[in-house]
Amino acid sequence: MTSTWVEPSDTATALLLLGRGSDPATERGVECPGELPPPSDPDLVARAAVAKAKLGQRVFVLGHHYQRDEVIQFADVTGDSFKLAREAAARPDAEYIVFCGVHFMAESADILTTDAQQVVLPDLAAGCSMADMAALSQVEAAWEVLTDAGVAEMTVPVTYMNSSADIKGFVGRNGGVVCTSSNAKRALTWAFERGQRVLFLPDQHLGRNTAVLEMGFDLDDCVLYDPHKPGGGLTAQQLREAKMILWRGHCSVHGRFTLDSVNEVRMRVPGVNVLVHPECRHEVVTAADRVGSTEYIIKTIEAAPAGSAWAIGTELNLVRRLALAHPDKEIMFLDRAVCYCSTMNRIDLPHLVWALEELVAGRVPNQIAVDPSTARHARTALDQMLALP
Numbered sequence: 001m002t003s004t005w006v007e008p009s010d011t012a013t014a015l016l017l018l019g020r021g022s023d024p025a026t027e028r029g030v031e032c033p034g035e036l037p038p039p040s041d042p043d044l045v046a047r048a049a050v051a052k053a054k055l056g057q058r059v060f061v062l063g064h065h066y067q068r069d070e071v072i073q074f075a076d077v078t079g080d081s082f083k084l085a086r087e088a089a090a091r092p093d094a095e096y097i098v099f100c101g102v103h104f105m106a107e108s109a110d111i112l113t114t115d116a117q118q119v120v121l122p123d124l125a126a127g128c129s130m131a132d133m134a135a136l137s138q139v140e141a142a143w144e145v146l147t148d149a150g151v152a153e154m155t156v157p158v159t160y161m162n163s164s165a166d167i168k169g170f171v172g173r174n175g176g177v178v179c180t181s182s183n184a185k186r187a188l189t190w191a192f193e194r195g196q197r198v199l200f201l202p203d204q205h206l207g208r209n210t211a212v213l214e215m216g217f218d219l220d221d222c223v224l225y226d227p228h229k230p231g232g233g234l235t236a237q238q239l240r241e242a243k244m245i246l247w248r249g250h251c252s253v254h255g256r257f258t259l260d261s262v263n264e265v266r267m268r269v270p271g272v273n274v275l276v277h278p279e280c281r282h283e284v285v286t287a288a289d290r291v292g293s294t295e296y297i298i299k300t301i302e303a304a305p306a307g308s309a310w311a312i313g314t315e316l317n318l319v320r321r322l323a324l325a326h327p328d329k330e331i332m333f334l335d336r337a338v339c340y341c342s343t344m345n346r347i348d349l350p351h352l353v354w355a356l357e358e359l360v361a362g363r364v365p366n367q368i369a370v371d372p373s374t375a376r377h378a379r380t381a382l383d384q385m386l387a388l389p
């Protein structure tokens with residue numbers, strides 16, 4: 001059997017997600033400060049190639065799996081956020097790290113690279129709505145709530161990689177650890193060896209799915225802390241009894257998949273394997289056949305037998321690339337509608353060309369630099385993750 005990739009429908013909502021519109025309530029309104037080449041410029045690919053060649057070993061371009069193909073073609077390495085940060089750290093000779101991803105990833109790269117290296121994000125509006133759901137002031141207020149309830153001392157903060165440097169710094173200052181979707185279970189095991197409960201930031205779904213499906217906790221062991229409600233919307237007793245205090249944050253892309261999406265694809269494609277990311281809602285992950293990080297999803301499809309059918313619940317750019325790279329398998333998007341990460345999509349070829357040409361001209365555009373104190377504490381939490389058994 002061979003598959004023909006079917007593009008999900010391009011709905012009005014999808015146009016917004018594609019980045020043709022903007023939603024000022026959820027995205028940072030930061031305009032690119034430079035003269036962008038028009039997207040219609042037929043020489044964009046050639047211009048990017050020339051600029052990259054002129055920079056040679058001085059530049060290292062990182063491309064996250066969710067980036068557009070037009071950008072990925074110029075990446076020296078592709079990967080998830082953690083792999084890319086490590087790749088950046090392994091290239092101390094590269095003067096410039098051009099990070100085709102989102103803001104928190106560029107921050108992590110800056111924290112893990114040397115002071116001599118400069119990290120560039122081609123579009124400063126490429127934020128992450130999940131990371132934006134946990135601001136430092138909110139998390140510090142929550143810690144005070146926990147302190148007043150008498151539980152802060154026995155609580156270990158754990159933050160997902162998808163959080164700002166400020167939040168990683170907070171976690172480092174308070175004896176916690178960073179985790180990824182690949183090592184969340186190990187991070188939680190480490191945390192529970194040191195405390196009675198965990199404050200998990202900022203993705204409620206990764207925290208809940210890991211605690212319940214991999215650590216053996218009950219759903220009742222988890223409470224949801226809402227930073228927009230007094231006291232997080234929880235009583236002191238609820239905080240004391242909880243094992244997992246989950247921050248009310250989520251990924252706007254993975255949060256779109258529903259149980260209906262799973263049931264519908266099973267009806268439509270008998271024998272289909274449903275493969276989803278742990279940032280999906282608990283009922284979706286529970287109904288799926290397999291769950292794992294972006295790297296896990298890629299490896300699973302690579303190892304799958306020819307003729308097998310897969311409905312994948314993660315970002316669309318990656319699913320489309322997997323489908324086109326594995327025509328011997330039937331690969332489809334789990335949802336019927338388009339589901340791009342709109343902020344990831346902000347990094348397009350005009351922004352990449354602009355950033356590379358600025359570097360050739362001796363100017364460093366859109367540098368992401370974390371202040372030294374925050375970077376030091378965030379590094380503590382990141383190093384703790386690297387030391388996880």
Ligand code: SF4
Binds near residue numbers: 066128254
């Ligand atoms: S896919 Fe979700 S978690 Fe990843 S950058 Fe986009 S909004 Fe953030």
